[in-house]
Amino acid sequence: MIENRSILRREQATLMAALRNPSGISGSYDELPGDGETLLRSGLSLRHMRMIAALDDHGRVSAAAQVMNISQPAASRMIAEMEAVLDVKLCERLPRGITLTPYGKALARRARSILLEMREADREISELKAGKGGSVFLGAVTAPAIELAVPAIREIRRIYPRIEITMQVETSNVLARELIASRHDFIIARIPDDLNPRLFESRVIGVEKACLIVRRGHPLSMGKAVRLEDTAAYDWVFQSGGSPLRQAMESNFLNRNIALPDRILNTSSLLLTLVMVAQSDAIAPVSIQVAKFIQSPEGLAGAIDVVQTEFDIEVRPYSLITVKNRALSPAAKMLHDFILREVG
Incomplete structure (x- = not known):
């Protein structure tokens, strides 16, 4: 119990340091400007930290109140308490919800670090008790x-x-x-x-290196090396725009002055990618590690083929x-x- 109280005091000190020193979290009371005790004496607590983090996550006072298991009026009072202690406005009300001000975002960011440390302290203590x-x-x-x-x-x-x-x-x-x-x-x-x-x-x-996969028996899996332009007539399954694998694949098209595929399914789901490839003539770029696994006896041996290509697909490290x-x-x-x- 004494250890828990010590941890709580250290975390409250960390919060105060964070608010006074945006460039980093101080580890000692002596490093703080002023008397260094204003926020600790003010009553700003871990419940306040949970509230500002919940507001940042959900953008609504009602949703934050639900996460905290309190009423909406009680949540509004907690926000008012924090604003009174800090003497700044933490959130702006919108027609649908709220948005945090720069002060609110700064507090939410530091609150997450404090809550994480408390979660870690609780986790470590529980694990020690349970062995x-x-x-x-x-x-x-x-x-x-x-x-x-x-x-x-x-x-x-x-x-x-x-x-x-x-x-x-x-x-x-x-x-x-x-x-x-x-x-x-x-x-x-x-x-x-x-x-x-x-x-x-x-x-x-x-x-990461990648390759193209198709279903077993696909016209592109007949043994000879496939040129990139040979793939243009088929459907493609890609990760969403901006993913490194997609960028690497699209660079191959652009560097060879080949038009980008226009028949595309976008998904981040590997399972959906494999289903689409196995049940259609679609092509999908995947990492070589994934291709090796799904071709192995422990994976999907017999359902998926790797296309032999004349080009390499290299993804950002x-x-x-x-x-x-x-x-x-x-x-x-x-x-x-x-x-x-x-x-x-």
Whole structure:
């Protein structure tokens, strides 16, 4: 109980430092300007932090109140309390919901870090009490999920069978935002072009190569190398616009002055991609790691063929990514470091 109170005081101090010092979170009361105690004495609490994060997530006071399991008038009072303490307006009311002001967004961003640390403290204490090995939340794009994450998870679970691991396989755009929102410990992906790279610490750990897949018996799977222009007459299954794999494939068309395909199904679902390919004459670009798996006896052997092509498809390198200045839990650091060792 004493440890919990100490953690709570440290996190409240972190909040105060964050609000006074936008460039970083201070770790010591002595580093704060002024008396350094104003916000702590004001009564700004973790419930306030949960409220501002919920407002940022949902954009409605009613939805935030539901998440907090309180009434809407009580939620409005909490917002007013925060605005009175900080002496700034945190949100603007719109005809349909609310939007956070720059002050509100700054507080929400720092609140997420504080709530994450409290979640980690609670998780570690619970795991120590239960004798469990810890838990990890990670995300990965498809190729390194198969090639790196799954083997690493298998080996870590062999050595530490009580570690609980949750993995999300998605696009880099989704994963990076989940990481920022504190829903992942780390990700294996690419930093999206529209996010500030200074938010992250990343290390390139692999290059993804891709190939084209079709159904078994497809006209393009008859053995000879296929030219890119030979594919133009068929339907294509692509990831959404802006994904690195799609960009790499479209670059192949543009660099050869070949018109881009105009019969396209867009989906981020690998399962839907495989179903469409297996049940039609559609073509889909996938990572070589995915193609190898679905051709193996453990995958979909007999249903999918890899097209032999005269051209290569190389995708942007992927990285092991964490949020800058966010400490990993012991279990997450163990899996993170294991992956780093495996890639050399």
